Amino acid sequence: MFNPKNLKKDFPIFSRKINGKTLVYLDNASTSQKPKSVIAALSNYYQTFNSNTHRGIHTMSEEATAAYEGTREHVMKFINANLPKEIIFTRNTTESINLVAYTWGEEHIKTNDEIIVSAIEHHSNLVPWQELCRRKNAKLKIIPIKEDLTLDLDAYEKMLSHKTKLVSITAMSNVLGYMPNLTRIINAAHKISAIVLIDGAQSVAHMPTDVKKLDCDFLAFSSHKMLGPTGVGVLYGKYELLSDMNPFMFGGDMVKSVEQHKAYWNDLPWKFEAGTPNIADVIAFDAALTYLEKVGLQNIQKHDEKLLKYAISKFSKYEKDGVRLILPKTHTSSILSFSIKGIHPHDIAQIFNDEGVAIRSGYHCSQPLIEHLNLSSTARMSFYFYNTEEDIDRAEKALQKTIKLFK
């Protein structure tokens, strides 16, 4: 039985008080909280089999290697990839995207080629492509956003041509919560043989992900937004693409054999994992995946929808006080951005914090989008499965206090 109140008990942080009040955590799009099992897995590694992977013959090194590679297999199953070697561990989503830019991008993007992103991308899925285009004299095209805050996919389809080499797009906007129609985007790109990278930083934590069904070429996401430790990112890539790509970080572990003036790359996925990896955090990420499977990604998705509806019903009551909800026409996910006329989002977040409610304020690493919305910044609530309607009620109280204070 899915019961957020019981699940919350698995997260030690919720015993914490902020300004004398029980913590209400509504900043999950920034990072999620961690269950006991993940924290225990971290300390268990350090206390019982701390050693380096892929190197030692001794028992603990073999245990560490097995656990590290075990997480890789688990990630493969979690997103329904074909092979463990299609899973590369990085530091975070940003590094996963940069890995593609510096390897596949460096080799395949030529002068006058075109890369397509959208107007709702996080800086991490925008700046690496701006830079690649600058290096290669290629062109960056941007799918526009419509009045109703959804993407103009007709315009996107018109942008596609033989010049288009890559389409890189988010599965869920970290500001709007909006989820573009990936099937349509991917199918259209594949028709002209362009490669598609999906930024799954927000989506993978909140809904079932099936890379085979999606047929994306790359998928980037982070452990820390899905109960796992910080410092672990994932890059999924189709085997044919990854095996063709040359590494861009060189050193130990990524080589098969080294001569004084030449080296031979290791097999996939290790040719992309130079140096001692983030062993402890990768191992603990496995416990996060197990926990999410136990809760059920479909349950999480349904719960997100329910909380969003509840939050909209509560917050829309204050439109007369200048509260503006930033709602795309199609919106069912876990993110709700808002602004209040005449009150800066930093002040909103500060007063929410006085009430023990953690929300995010600012540009959310999406400055072009925020400016498009004619706002200098926004306040954002983002939910996860451990949040309850009572949490939203506490946020509503904080909203009332904010309005009253600045009236």
Added chain:
Amino acid sequence: MELYSEIILDYFKNPVNKGTIAKPSGSALEHNPLCGDKLRIDLLLDKKDKVIEAKFSGEGCAISQATASMLTEKLIGKTPAQIKKIENDEIYKMLNIPISPGRVKCALLGLVTAKKAAILCKKSTK
């Protein structure tokens, strides 16, 4: 102690010296890129090179806007050289509220802008 003290809220809601000066002796615009705050400070000097009028304009959080307003009052009678010497601590004392690390930039945006305006001040031609 409350961050949003009565004084801060009063200066935010009813700001003193809000506006611009048509022909300022010095004017500067500063941004706080993390929060999207924008602040402009205009200074007008008299014959003795002292500020006779100081105005602020822009948008931002209550802390940055109220501080800028309070600061413009403090600037009257000071020379550009004196403005350049104002220490951050004087701002914290003037505000008399707990400034957390996340709000330091908001609290100091006014002073940074005022110092820039002071550097750009031309001698009065009056």
